[in-house]
Amino acid sequence: MGSIIIGNDHGALELKLKLVNWLADKGHSVCDCGVNSAESVDYPDIAEECCRRFLSDGFDFGILLCGTGIGISISANKINGIRCALPQNSFAARMAKEHNNANFLAFGGRIDYPEPVETMIEAFIGSSFQGGRHQTRVDKLVRLESC
Ligand code: RB5
Numbered sequence: 001m002g003s004i005i006i007g008n009d010h011g012a013l014e015l016k017l018k019l020v021n022w023l024a025d026k027g028h029s030v031c032d033c034g035v036n037s038a039e040s041v042d043y044p045d046i047a048e049e050c051c052r053r054f055l056s057d058g059f060d061f062g063i064l065l066c067g068t069g070i071g072i073s074i075s076a077n078k079i080n081g082i083r084c085a086l087p088q089n090s091f092a093a094r095m096a097k098e099h100n101n102a103n104f105l106a107f108g109g110r111i112d113y114p115e116p117v118e119t120m121i122e123a124f125i126g127s128s129f130q131g132g133r134h135q136t137r138v139d140k141l142v143r144l145e146s147c
Pocket of ligand 1: 010011067068072
């Protein structure tokens, strides 16, 4: 079972609580560095805290949640070493690992997805990075961090 860090703003509190319980029931160790109230906060602060802890404490992957998943994923992707995907469905979640070697998934607490978020997370967990030509592309992507 994996170790997962999760962070959320006020726009995804319900989704965060649901996912933390589900992941824990599945036997994962979950570190919650998000908010636990409906009080308005700024998603870049949550992304920064969660990504810094991911990079220093060695989790398997992270999950970031805000109203749409957009602001928190954009914020996370500003940080060197973070590749945060915002999957639309479980195919995209699988590709995020197989092709992009993503280390974070982002979702929106106010978005109606075509599949349960849990199904998308399972698709990500159940896949492996394919390397080869995808490694070349990820290496190029990582080089953009110095632009
Ligand atoms: C907060 O109201 C909302 O803007 C935030 O959760 C997120 O959706 C931003 O991208």
